[in-house]
Amino acid sequence: MILPIVAYGHPVLRSVAEDITPEYPGLKELIANMWQTMYGSNGVGIAAPQINKSIRLFVVDSKQIIDNLEEDEKDEYPGDEGVKEVFINAHIVETGGKEWSYNEGCLSIPKIREDVDRAETVTLKYVDENFQPQEKTFRGVTARVILHEYDHIDGKLFIDYLKPLKRRMLKSKLDDITKGKIRVDYKMTFPK
Incomplete structure (x- = not known):
């Protein structure tokens, strides 16, 4: 069943999620x-808070990114085969490598994309x-999606x-998302 995605401004997106047990x-x-x-909204990852569950659970399919790269683009992500995986109770052990910039978006913040610097690798316990x-240690675009x-x-x-000036420039767009003044082709839940 396709669930509604929680929009920017909803408090669940700002809370630290709880670990769960197999009996959840x-x-x-x-x-x-x-x-x-995730697939219904053309995402490559989704976390439980985005569907209004404050639990440490997310799913990632970065294989679809790697598999759709042109041959010459694959050289940009050496050692990154992509993953399709479920992560429960994840905790970062360490990040490493060189920080690099990539244009990111988010299903909870539709129609806004910005360059974000993140570590090249991440090691997770989960x-x-x-x-x-x-x-496991993940690298490249897979590490980015996981982070x-x-x-x-x-x-x-x-x-x-983002730098404070960039955030201020996005304020009206973010306010529109919070107020539900945005059209997307997937179900969303807006803050009340």
């Missing part, structure tokens, strides 16, 4: 719904959808990385 009610269905919602412990989704479970948004 309806977890398998929730994960399936998150995949459907459990998968079967609650098997994992510790973006990870920010959601820590109550951060990509616009938090």
Whole structure:
């Protein structure tokens, strides 16, 4: 089932999400719904706070980015094959490599894209959808998507990385999103 995505301004997007246990009610269905919602809105990742659940859960499919690159573009992301994975109770172990800029967007902040600097690699401890412990290092665009989704479970948004002047320039667009004065081709829930 495709779920509505929470729009900028909703308090759930600013709260630090809680770890969950394998007994979390309806977890398998929730994960399936998150995949459907993400693909239904043309996303490459979605975090539980974006569907109004303050839990440490996000899904990422960066394979679709890597698979759609031209051959010469793949050289820009060496060692990044992309992933399609569920991340539960994720916590960053370390970030590394050189910071690099990339134009990011967010399903909760539609029609706004800005360049954001992020680390080249991220190492995470998490459990998968079967609650098997994992510790992996991701790089390139996959690391970027993971860091973006990870920010959601820590109550951060990509616009938090922008310089104050840039944020002020976006204020009216952000206000329009908060007020529901925006049209998108997926379901959204706006703050009251």
